[in-house]
Amino acid sequence: MRKIFISMILPVSIIIIWTILTTFTGLIPSYFLPSPFEVLQSFETLLMNGQLVQDTSLTLMRVVIGLTVSALVGIPLGILMGWSNTVKDFSSLMVGIFRPIPPIAWIPFAILWFGVGLESAIFIIFVGSVFPILINTMDGVKRVDKVLLESAYTLGASNSQVLRKVAVPASLPSIVTGLKVGVGVGLMCTVAAEMIGSNNGLGYLIFTSTSMLDTGSAIVGMLTIGVIGLGADYLFSRIEKDVSW
Amino acid sequence: MITLENITKSFIQEERGHNILKNINLKVNKGEFLCIVGPSGCGKTTLLRMIAGLDFPTNGQIIEDETKILGPSRERGYVFQQYSLFPWRNVLDNVAFGLEVKGLEKEEIYQKARKYLEMVGLSQYENSSPKELSGGMKQRVAIARSLVNDPQVLLMDEPFSALDVQTRHKLQDELVRIWSEEQKTIIFVTHNVDESIFLADRVVVLSHKPGKIIKTFNINLKRIRDRSTPEFLNLKKEITSLLEIEL
Numbered sequence: 001m002r003k004i005f006i007s008m009i010l011p012v013s014i015i016i017i018w019t020i021l022t023t024f025t026g027l028i029p030s031y032f033l034p035s036p037f038e039v040l041q042s043f044e045t046l047l048m049n050g051q052l053v054q055d056t057s058l059t060l061m062r063v064v065i066g067l068t069v070s071a072l073v074g075i076p077l078g079i080l081m082g083w084s085n086t087v088k089d090f091s092s093l094m095v096g097i098f099r100p101i102p103p104i105a106w107i108p109f110a111i112l113w114f115g116v117g118l119e120s121a122i123f124i125i126f127v128g129s130v131f132p133i134l135i136n137t138m139d140g141v142k143r144v145d146k147v148l149l150e151s152a153y154t155l156g157a158s159n160s161q162v163l164r165k166v167a168v169p170a171s172l173p174s175i176v177t178g179l180k181v182g183v184g185v186g187l188m189c190t191v192a193a194e195m196i197g198s199n200n201g202l203g204y205l206i207f208t209s210t211s212m213l214d215t216g217s218a219i220v221g222m223l224t225i226g227v228i229g230l231g232a233d234y235l236f237s238r239i240e241k242d243v244s245w
Numbered sequence: 246m247i248t249l250e251n252i253t254k255s256f257i258q259e260e261r262g263h264n265i266l267k268n269i270n271l272k273v274n275k276g277e278f279l280c281i282v283g284p285s286g287c288g289k290t291t292l293l294r295m296i297a298g299l300d301f302p303t304n305g306q307i308i309e310d311e312t313k314i315l316g317p318s319r320e321r322g323y324v325f326q327q328y329s330l331f332p333w334r335n336v337l338d339n340v341a342f343g344l345e346v347k348g349l350e351k352e353e354i355y356q357k358a359r360k361y362l363e364m365v366g367l368s369q370y371e372n373s374s375p376k377e378l379s380g381g382m383k384q385r386v387a388i389a390r391s392l393v394n395d396p397q398v399l400l401m402d403e404p405f406s407a408l409d410v411q412t413r414h415k416l417q418d419e420l421v422r423i424w425s426e427e428q429k430t431i432i433f434v435t436h437n438v439d440e441s442i443f444l445a446d447r448v449v450v451l452s453h454k455p456g457k458i459i460k461t462f463n464i465n466l467k468r469i470r471d472r473s474t475p476e477f478l479n480l481k482k483e484i485t486s487l488l489e490i491e492l
Contacts, residue, residue, distance in 0.1 A: 150299055151329040151387075155343035156319030156394060165346065169333045245332030245376075 034216040042216030066125025074133030082141025103128030128189035129182035140174025180236035247273040251305035267455035280441035283451030322391030330375035337371035343394040361389040381412040
C-alpha cells in the first residue's frame, strides 16, 4: 500500500501542475501542450472510432513477431557463443561492429529492401533487440557455475548433455533478462520504424497527429506505449523471479 | 585399484619452484576408505580433481584398473566442497540426473533414485527444491546423486567443511554406514584431522608447497569410532603436530 502511495505522488503532482499550467493560466496554447482534458477527449475519440485499438494491436503484433525472430536467432546463437570459444571468436568481430549501429539507422535500408509495412518494422525490431538477447544469453552461459558443469561431467553427462541439461537451464535467468531488455528496445524501434516506414501503428499515430497539430492524440499514443512498456517489464520481472536460481 | 605414479602438478609449466604437488606415489585399494589431510593450499583438492579427471598432472599418470584416467567418468563420483545441486531440479530429479543422462527408462530411474534418497534419509524431501534444504541436507543429496550411478570410487572434497559440528558428525556416521553397506572405495580430502581419523582406513598427510606425502597412518580402530579413546586422541595429536610443523 505504502509503495503504491509513494509511487503515485510524482505522476499525480505532474498531472496537477500540468492541469494548472494548461487550463487555468492560459500561458500555454493547446497546440503546444494540450491540457489533460483535451488528452482525455482525444482518448475517447480514438477509442470510439477504433483507431487506438487498431494501432495498438498492430504495434503489439510487430513487437511480438520481431521479438520472436530475435529470440529464435539470438538465444541459440548466444548459447553457442557462450559455450564455444571458437564460435565466439568466429562471430565476435561481426557482432562488435553491428551492435553499436542504432537500429533507426537501418530504416532507409529496411524500406529499400522490404518496402513500407510489416516486414520493414520487423526487420528494425530484430536489428534492435537481437543484440541484447544475444549478449545476455552468451554472458549467462559463460557465467554458469563451474561446479555445476563439473558435477554433470562426473555424473557421466556428455558435452551436449551438459550444454542442454545444465548450461542452458542455468543461464535461463540471463536469457529472460535479455528478453526483457529486448522488449524495451523492440518497442522503441517499432515506434521509430512506424513513424517513418509505415502507415499505421502507434508510431504512425503519434507522427501524423503531431503534424496535424492534434497534440492530444499524440500524447494518447505516447502514453499507450508507456503503458505497454510498463506491462511488458512487469511480466518479465515476474518471470525473472521465477527463474532466479 | 587406483594408482598414482609420480604425480607432479605445476601451474606454470616451464618454471620450476611452482610445483603445487611433487612426486606423489600412492596406491588406493578397492574398498578402501582413504583420507588425504593437509594444510589449505597444499594441493589436496587438485590431487582429487586429477583422480576425477577434471584436471591433469603435469608429470606422471593416474591409473584406474590398468586404464589411464583421461577425463571424468560416472565410475568416479565426486562430491564437491561447494553446494553443487542443480537449483532448477527438485531433489529427486537431482539424484536422477546420472541415470537420466545414461538413458535409462523413467521407471527404473526413479526407482533407483528413490532408493538412494532413502539411504541418505531424505525420502520425504523428494519434491523439495534445493533452496529449501539445509547445508547438511544438500550434501546428503549430493552424495545420493553420486551413488546412484553405482560408481567404483567416490571422491569427496571436504564435503562437510561448511557444516556445524553436530551435523558434520552425523554425516560422518552416515558416510561410514553407507561405505560399509555399499563397499565403495572412498577417497576423502579434508583439513580436519579428527574427521580423517574418524573415517579412514588410512590417512595420508600432505605437506605444504609443494605438496608431498610426508607420512601415512593406518588407522586400525574399530568402527563406529569413539573420539575419546586414548588411541584416537594420540593419533590426533601426532597428525596435528605433523601438520603444525608444516605451517
